[in-house]
Amino acid sequence: MTKHKDNQTEDQILKAAQIIFQTKGMDGARMQEIADKASINKAMLHYYYRSKQLLFEAVFNKAFSLLAPELNRILNDSSSIEEKIKNFTDNYISFMIKHPYLPGFIIQELNRNPKFIEKLESNVSFPDITKFKNQVKNEIENGTIIPISAEQLFINILSLNVFPFVASPLIKALVNVDDTTYQTILEARKKDVSNFLINAIRK
Amino acid sequence: MTKHKDNQTEDQILKAAQIIFQTKGMDGARMQEIADKASINKAMLHYYYRSKQLLFEAVFNKAFSLLAPELNRILNDSSSIEEKIKNFTDNYISFMIKHPYLPGFIIQELNRNPKFIEKLESNVSFPDITKFKNQVKNEIENGTIIPISAEQLFINILSLNVFPFVASPLIKALVNVDDTTYQTILEARKKDVSNFLINAIRK
DNA sequence: AAATTTGTTAACCAAATGGTTAAACTAATT
DNA sequence: AATTAGTTTAACCATTTGGTTAACAAATTT
Structure with a gap:
């Protein structure tokens, strides 16, 4: 129906971001680390959530x-x-x-x-x-x-x-x-x- | 007696560092901000405490x-x-x-x-x-x-x-x-x- | 199946940041 | 007055970091 693949990437990102943000806090978290934990390219974080701030707010x-x-x-x-x-x-x-x-x-x-x-x-x-x-x-x-x-x-x-x-x-x-x-x-x-x-x- | 001035600079640094570290945490704190709050040059932080880590530990x-x-x-x-x-x-x-x-x-x-x-x-x-x-x-x-x-x-x-x-x-x-x-x-x-x-x- | 949209990647960029350096300054000692 | 040692500063540096870009791949639409 939609052109979206199932939104598994988005979920992977959110889950990884949860873990990193919740253990290290906004200031201690690194976008690269979140990407690594989600096993995806860092650019995807911005593709789905635009900025660190917005990803953080989602979490x-x-x-x-x-x-x-x-x-x-x-x-x-x-x-x-x-x-x-x-x-x-x-x-x-x-x-x-x-x-x-x-x-x-x-x-x-x-x-x-x-x-x-x-x-x-x-x-x-x-x-x-x-x-x-x-x-x-x-x-x-x-x-x-x-x-x-x-x-x-x-x-x-x-x-x-x-x-x-x-x-x-x-x-x-x-x-x-x-x-x-x-x-x-x-x-x-x-x-x-x-x-x-x-x-x-x-x- | 000694050539040291009284250690007021060191104290200023520690006090400023206290405020910044305690409100922003290690990760959120910026050396420049600490220097500004202490009204001194950033290099002085390192002269007296060597590194952010050591200054933090002092605080x-x-x-x-x-x-x-x-x-x-x-x-x-x-x-x-x-x-x-x-x-x-x-x-x-x-x-x-x-x-x-x-x-x-x-x-x-x-x-x-x-x-x-x-x-x-x-x-x-x-x-x-x-x-x-x-x-x-x-x-x-x-x-x-x-x-x-x-x-x-x-x-x-x-x-x-x-x-x-x-x-x-x-x-x-x-x-x-x-x-x-x-x-x-x-x-x-x-x-x-x-x-x-x-x-x-x-x- | 051609065109279009969406998803993904590697390479890149500019700004921020911790840290260094070398020179200048200050004040006590000789 | 010259020397010396501690103190302070401006300029600089290398790395990290959030974010962008342009090309490519994979679906979707027409």
Whole structure:
């Protein structure tokens, strides 16, 4: 039908770019290295994505739209705070074990270029914590959980879930464990973190 | 006495390099930009520090040796876990409000080059959590705190304290607050985080 | 099957970048 | 005043790097 070959080249490029950008960042990534990893000529990168910047944005947006909707889904479903914490923790840690470079990549690049945030915020599926805030308020009134600022609770949930992936080399060194042991620790956090959180807010 | 001028040039360079490296990272930093910020000729960078790599290492080591000893001090003093949490949280959040780029810089660069860790570990003041681990074990036996893995607790403490600085642009966007409000939130965390932690582990 | 469009490559280019050099400058020592 | 050693600068250099070009190959259309 179309004159395009199947878009396998484009995909190869995107996959290679993902790996390189996510491990080395925008500044550390080299177009030649991406081309090599994709086993194609460097000119193809520009043929399909015009510039390093645009290729980077394709990778970044794909990464973000992988993380955001699920966060949004959990924030806006009808379950209790306790259920939300369990779901979020289990889901997100599982997800990040599969994609360990994603959160660090996103955070690093947002630090580097805060303007990116504005683009993201206008995105349809950008997470919205309004419902979560109301819920916290209600559960505090009902006496289900202790009084706590919804924002602080949200930051705490995020911190406990994400930081161990963002800072893994540092934590590994501080806790003095090898890779395999650290994997076990992360695995255990699927349950440990939600228990910890629930313990912290339950009356 | 000597023919050396006072070492103010060297200091100017290091200060400028700190700012540039900590905001842009090793890969994003430009020697010319550092020279400009230090108001000196680019050749001086090499005269005093030989190479970008060595200048970077000077900055990195200084940054790390600013963070590490205090962590080590708190880990090894004689106070209870609860006291440690209070001290650590208050101290570290205060410190990071003054140096908001430090933790992200260190984490990012350790991710970029995991070999750095080995150098750091052999450093005299590299934090050691042995005593902390024993203490947790004892307090669990005494029934002061709930059963919890010392490693997980340590990771939780670190996450809650450090992540809000590492990921500030992301969190600001998610929680939907401006800079000033975020500062207030961070300020409040000096107390909030230790209350949260203590609540989570107290029987 | 001729013409046209799309996909791919090797060679090339200009700008940026880390690093060097040789000369000039400064200030203390002889 | 001359010497000497450390400091600073402008100009320069080689390499890297993102990006382009022109020719070629492979589909698609007519």
